[in-house]
Amino acid sequence: MKALIQIENLYFRPESLDPNRPDILRGISLTIDEGEFIAIVGKNGSGKTTLIKHINGLLFPTHGRVLVDGLDTRLPENRARLQSLVGMVFQNPADQIVASTVEEDVAFGLENLNLPTSEIRERVAQQLAAAGLTHEAARPPHLLSGGQVQKVALAGVLARHPCVILFDEPTSMLDPQTRQSFLRRLEQLHRDGLTIIYVTHHMEEIVNADKVVLLHNGLAAHMGSPEEIFGGRINLYEIGLEMPETVEIAENFRSLGWLSDRPFLAPQALIDALPDYYDLRNHKTSKVVSPLPRHPTDSFIQVDDVHYTYLSGSPLAKIALRGANFIAQQGSVSAVAGANGSGKSTLLQHINGILRPDSGRVRVGKWAVEDPRTPVRDVIREVGLVFQNPEAQFFEVFVGDEIAYGPKQLNMDRLRERVRQAMEMVGLEFEAFKDRRLETLSGGEKRKVALASTLVLDQQVLLFDEPTAGMDPQARKELIGLFRALRDQGKTIIIASHRMEELASIAENLSLMHAGTVIQSGPSAQVFNDSAAIQRAGLLPPLSVQISCSLIEKGWPIQGKDTSTADRLFSVIKDMV
Amino acid sequence: MSSRFEFLGSTAIGQYIPRQSWIHRRDPRARLLAYLAIFIGVVFTPDFIGLGVGFVCVLIFYLMAQIPLKPSVKGILRALPFLLILALLQILLGGRIDTDLVIGNILGFGVTQRSVFNALMLLTRFTVLIVLINGFVMTISTSQITAALFYLLKPAEVVRFPVNDLLMVVQITMRFLPLIAQTAEKIAKAQAARGGDWDQRGFNPIGQAKRVLPLIVPLIINSLKRAETMALAMESRGFNAGVKRSSYYALQFSWKDGAFLLLTTGVSALMIFSKIIN
Numbered sequence: 028m029k030a031l032i033q034i035e036n037l038y039f040r041p042e043s044l045d046p047n048r049p050d051i052l053r054g055i056s057l058t059i060d061e062g063e064f065i066a067i068v069g070k071n072g073s074g075k076t077t078l079i080k081h082i083n084g085l086l087f088p089t090h091g092r093v094l095v096d097g098l099d100t101r102l103p104e105n106r107a108r109l110q111s112l113v114g115m116v117f118q119n120p121a122d123q124i125v126a127s128t129v130e131e132d133v134a135f136g137l138e139n140l141n142l143p144t145s146e147i148r149e150r151v152a153q154q155l156a157a158a159g160l161t162h163e164a165a166r167p168p169h170l171l172s173g174g175q176v177q178k179v180a181l182a183g184v185l186a187r188h189p190c191v192i193l194f195d196e197p198t199s200m201l202d203p204q205t206r207q208s209f210l211r212r213l214e215q216l217h218r219d220g221l222t223i224i225y226v227t228h229h230m231e232e233i234v235n236a237d238k239v240v241l242l243h244n245g246l247a248a249h250m251g252s253p254e255e256i257f258g259g260r261i262n263l264y265e266i267g268l269e270m271p272e273t274v275e276i277a278e279n280f281r282s283l284g285w286l287s288d289r290p291f292l293a294p295q296a297l298i299d300a301l302p303d304y305y306d307l308r309n310h311k312t313s314k315v316v317s318p319l320p321r322h323p324t325d326s327f328i329q330v331d332d333v334h335y336t337y338l339s340g341s342p343l344a345k346i347a348l349r350g351a352n353f354i355a356q357q358g359s360v361s362a363v364a365g366a367n368g369s370g371k372s373t374l375l376q377h378i379n380g381i382l383r384p385d386s387g388r389v390r391v392g393k394w395a396v397e398d399p400r401t402p403v404r405d406v407i408r409e410v411g412l413v414f415q416n417p418e419a420q421f422f423e424v425f426v427g428d429e430i431a432y433g434p435k436q437l438n439m440d441r442l443r444e445r446v447r448q449a450m451e452m453v454g455l456e457f458e459a460f461k462d463r464r465l466e467t468l469s470g471g472e473k474r475k476v477a478l479a480s481t482l483v484l485d486q487q488v489l490l491f492d493e494p495t496a497g498m499d500p501q502a503r504k505e506l507i508g509l510f511r512a513l514r515d516q517g518k519t520i521i522i523a524s525h526r527m528e529e530l531a532s533i534a535e536n537l538s539l540m541h542a543g544t545v546i547q548s549g550p551s552a553q554v555f556n557d558s559a560a561i562q563r564a565g566l567l568p569p570l571s572v573q574i575s576c577s578l579i580e581k582g583w584p585i586q587g588k589d590t591s592t593a594d595r596l597f598s599v600i601k602d603m604v
Numbered sequence: 605m606s607s608r609f610e611f612l613g614s615t616a617i618g619q620y621i622p623r624q625s626w627i628h629r630r631d632p633r634a635r636l637l638a639y640l641a642i643f644i645g646v647v648f649t650p651d652f653i654g655l656g657v658g659f660v661c662v663l664i665f666y667l668m669a670q671i672p673l674k675p676s677v678k679g680i681l682r683a684l685p686f687l688l689i690l691a692l693l694q695i696l697l698g699g700r701i702d703t704d705l706v707i708g709n710i711l712g713f714g715v716t717q718r719s720v721f722n723a724l725m726l727l728t729r730f731t732v733l734i735v736l737i738n739g740f741v742m743t744i745s746t747s748q749i750t751a752a753l754f755y756l757l758k759p760a761e762v763v764r765f766p767v768n769d770l771l772m773v774v775q776i777t778m779r780f781l782p783l784i785a786q787t788a789e790k791i792a793k794a795q796a797a798r799g800g801d802w803d804q805r806g807f808n809p810i811g812q813a814k815r816v817l818p819l820i821v822p823l824i825i826n827s828l829k830r831a832e833t834m835a836l837a838m839e840s841r842g843f844n845a846g847v848k849r850s851s852y853y854a855l856q857f858s859w860k861d862g863a864f865l866l867l868t869t870g871v872s873a874l875m876i877f878s879k880i881i882n
Contacts, residue, residue: 083840110842122830123837127746127778134852136841144854151852165622165745169782183841381609381793404799412797419787420794422822436799466825480798 031191031222032059032082036091039077039245050089051077053245061190064223066233066253069242070267070499071471075226076118078242079193082224083113095191111140114184115193118497120176120200121169129171129179130155130164136187154182158212170345172368174205181212191222198232199497202366202525203567228499230257230271231570234292241266258290267501272528272570272593273297279597283604294570301574304582326390327357327519328378328488333387333397335373347373349543350387355521355536357487360514362530362551363523365540366565371523372415374540375490378521380406391488408437411486415493417477418470426450426468427461430480437484449483453509471502478509488519495529507533527569531555531591539564552589571596609789609802619675619738620745627669632748632853633756634861638868639740645872646732652725654875659732661871662739669743676738680731687730691723698722746778751853768849776834780827787826788819 039052052074059065067075080086081093084100096112098105117123126132133154137147155161158178168176177197184192194213198206210232217223225233233239239256241249243266249256257263257274270278277291280301291297330353337345348370355361365371376382377389380396380403389396394406414420423429430446439445447457453475460472468476481489491510495503510533514520524530530537531551538548539560547560554560558576561568568576575583575590583603590596622628627635646658666673696710698719705717744752750771757767792815796802802815874881 080836085836085840107842107844107847110840113840115837115840117833117837119833121783122833125779125834125838125841125843126775131747131852135838135843138849138851139842139844139847141848141850144851147850147852167620167782169786187842376793379797381796403796404801407797407799414790414794414797417794419826420791420822422791422795422818432795432800433798436801484798 029061030058031061031063031096032057033094034058034078034081034091035093037078037081037088037093038090039074039081039086040089049245051245052081054091055242055245055247056091057240057247057250059222059224062217062220062222063237064217064235065225066236066239067224067226067242068228068230068233068239068268069248070501072469073242073267074245075242076195079115079195079224079226082191082193083115084109085115111187112189113191113193114187114189116177116180116184116195116197118196118199120173120180123180124168124176127167128165129160129168132168132179133183133186136183140187150186154186157185158182172205173200174202174209174367177201177205177209185216189221191224192216194223194225194227196226196228196497198227198229200367202565203527204366204565207567228497230263230269230500231273231294234271234273241268243267253292254290257292264501267499269500269504276571276574276593276596279593280600283601294573298574298577301578301581304578304584326354327392328353328355328521329388329390330354330374330377331388331390333374333377333384333389335377335382335385337373339385347543348377348384351540351543352545353538353548355519357519358514358517359535360510360520360522360533361536361538362534363521363538363540363545364525364527364530364561364564364566365523366525369540369564370543371540372492373543375412375492375521375523378488378490379403379410379412381412404437407486408484409486410488410490411481411484412490413478413481413492413494415496417480418473421465421473421477424464425461426455426463426465426476429465429476430483433480433484439484445483445485446479449479452482452512453479454505455479470497471499474498474502478506482513486518488521489513491520491522491524493524494522495524495526503529525566527555527561527566528592531569531571539566541565552591555589555591556587575599609792609796619741621671621742622745623670623743625669625743627665627743630864631855631857631861632744632752633855633857634865635744636749636752636756638865639736639744641865641868641872642736643733645875646729646736649729649875650879652728654878655725655728655732657871657875657878659728659735661868662732662736665739665743666735669739671739671742673735675742676735679734679738683730683734687727690730691727694723694726695719746775747853750775750778751851751855754851754853755855766846769845772843772845776831780830783830784823784827787830788823791819791822791826 034055034057037052037055038050040050055078067078069075077086081088081100082095084106087101093100095109098109100109124132125135130151133151134147137150155164158181160175160178160182163171163175168179171179198209201209213223214235225236227233234253236253239251239253240247241256248266249261257270263269271292273291273294277286277297280286285302286300291300330351332350332352333348334350335348337347351370351374353374363371363374373382377384377396378391380401383399384397387397391406391410394401394409396406421429423432427446430449431442434442434445446461450457450460455472455475465473465476494506498506507529510520522530522534534551536549537551537554538545539554540546541564546564547554547557555568555572558568558572569591571590571593575585575596579586585599588599590599642658642661646655649655649658695715696713706714707717707720708715753774754767754771757765761767792802
């Protein structure tokens with residue numbers, strides 16, 4: 028294999044950086060061979076994006092050098108050649124689309140090569156067909172789903188026939204099935220010989236990589252095959268990461284003496300290695316306990332047959348809800364799961380009155396939210412909503428002002444005290460942060476400010492829309508902890524998300540949404556086991572449920588048991604052997 | 605009920621309706637110039653006959669292009685309060701000459717026959733223009749506009765006119781307008797969700813302005829950030845200002861396009877010179 032990319036002792040420090048802060052990259056050396064699949068992981072702010080931007084010359088080293096196919100990225104005469112060798116897919120699908128129709132965006136990179144129109148047309152048609160987007164060719168990108176936009180972005184890069192593609196957290200906005208098909212496409216590209224450099228927060232996406240690079244504080248802390256990295260010798264938690272869930276579940280089973288010592292990284296390998304129940308029949312069997320059906324006593328939140336159409340009456344009208352029903356009890360934690368575009372966000376925005384239904388009823392406590400005479404502000408006092416990517420919606424300059432906006436609008440007293448409490452709740456020190464400018468904060472800190480600016484209103488009901496999108500494992504864990512604390516304070520919590528593993532760890536009730544309606548709903552232990560409904564909603568059951576399904580096929584009598592998290596699965600199995 | 609947060613609905617851009625009509629099949633250059641001709645006709649025609657000809661012409665467009673009239677009617681209704689104010693100002697403050705026939709008196713302002721005629725002309729003219737522009741955006745996509753401009757402006761490259769840069773600016777603007785509308789929607793919702801007052805109570809332009817003004821700075825900052833990412837995305841796909849580019853569209857100007865253009869130019873001339881012809 029030929030070394031395609033050589034990174035030699037790379038240091039990077041932007042000129043605008045505060046002199047007290049260390050360099051962003053501090054001496055990284057790395058050689059990447061042609062056709063390799065390299066995964067780069069590390070917590071937020073560890074320098075992942077900065078590193079890959081050096082490979083296509085968007086950034087230049089402060090010290091050291093980067094060679095791609097022998098070309099020094101710093102030399103201007105290499106630029107055009109470098110751009111055609113290396114393509115890049117960015118994190119936020121929408122921000123990388125340049126043109127106003129799909130086909131034209133795919134063509135953009137080819138127009139830049141000054142190719143004849145006939146060849147551009149041919150390559151665009153080819154890429155659209157490969158991405159399954161031929162029917163969307165003439166549509167404007169802002170009306171596509173996130174998954175489709177990410178496909179457009181990839182098609183636009185592939186059309187230029189690059190040798191290397193850089194991916195910067197490309198799946199962070201995608202729902203499970205879309206994400207899976209994206210990963211399959213990625214594997215295909217890798218098999219076809221493309222060199223892939225892949226940045227992610229999700230360890231399970233990179234178990235097939237040739238090499239994993241762990242970045243920590245601008246240094247390549249570890250480098251090795253996935254087996255070496257996830258083999259247990261490296262403390263990933265210490266540097267803000269986690270093991271792939273398969274490894275954790277395998278670890279549990281190993282303690283039962285089931286598995287050999289080799290690491291299990293891919294779910295299928297683990298499933299294949301699990302024993303049939305037949306082999307263990309001499310062990311004791313346990314009684315099957317079906318979970319008690321719970322009857323709703325007091326539905327604090329009640330959504331009945333709600334219909335809603337965006338831009339109704341215009342050529343762009345889009346039906347978002349088609350008779351959605353939803354209930355939640357006071358003090359409960361409910362989850363709304365569904366693929367992108369299934370109507371989760373629209374449903375949440377009906378519960379706090381931001382949107383009023385075209386038809387149907389919405390009750391929150393004593394408020395009839397669907398009634399236009401109910402002032403939105405009265406509903407807001409009871410119901411808080413944290414939007415998706417809330418840090419994109421800041422409108423003040425200073426942290427303190429941003430958080431104080433809500434209480435000021437609602438004329439609340441003890442303003443300073445409230446802001447202080449809210450900041451402490453999310454783990455931001457009041458004195459240190461209140462006068463910081465918002466744009467100087469890191470991504471993680473911004474997210475905390477956004478949470479605080481809703482929590483400061485101390486509402487009874489809290490709605491969260493895709494709260495963990497783009498977060499690293501440690502931040503996700505902290506957020507789940509915050510949800511628990513809020514639940515213990517007696518708040519009613521509703522979380523909309525497509526990350527089933529996270530929902531499983533916190534939600535008591537689960538509703539599945541598909542195409543604007545709730546297709547299944549109930550206690551989460553039951554709904555998580557309903558694989559058919561989960562599939563229909565465009566989602567995937569949590570890994571532990573997938574494994575328990577395989578165990579059932581192998582004869583294990585664990586039907587109907589709550590196996591929605593790794594720990595629950597393990598305790599169910601442990602009881603039986 | 606349409607939501608008070610749907611800014612996207614109020615932007616005309618992105619309302620293109622793909623169809624296979626005779627109008628849609630015309631070369632974008634022909635369509636662009638034809639619309640321009642009718643537009644000029646409507647703007648400069650001196651009397652109702654001209655406007656009537658223009659209006660009939662626009663209605664024929666709608667029929668041929670198979671596009672709905674409803675969004676345009678909505679557009680007219682939305683603009684009506686402002687048009688009425690303009691018309692009233694025209695009646696009250698329109699210049700007067702001695703030969704004018706005074707037909708009434710409002711608040712001490714003399715109302716002349718001519719100013720009433722002018723006000724009615726203004727109302728009709730704007731109505732026809734709104735219908736025309738809506739028809740325009742529904743039958744020509746933004747990419748067709750840029751493609752048409754690419755070829756129409758190409759000769760200007762000879763005199764070192766930066767056609768590529770200009771077109772990129774047009775294209776990115778078109779791409780950004782719906783994004784800005786969507787961002788405005790998000791920020792407005794975020795404010796409302798935290799107690800900001802977004803309840804619309806009747807017709808209240810000052811309240812409306814008070815709500816929209818605080819959005820402007822965050823919108824600009826947000827758009828700059830987006831522009832930065834997009835610039836990186838463009839650069840990584842090989843865009844270099846000043847380097848020769850080709851186009852995805854190869855346009856073909858047929859005799860039908862020529863006929864279409866000739867016909868609309870004729871109608872436009874008819875409108876502008878309707879008085880002389882009479």
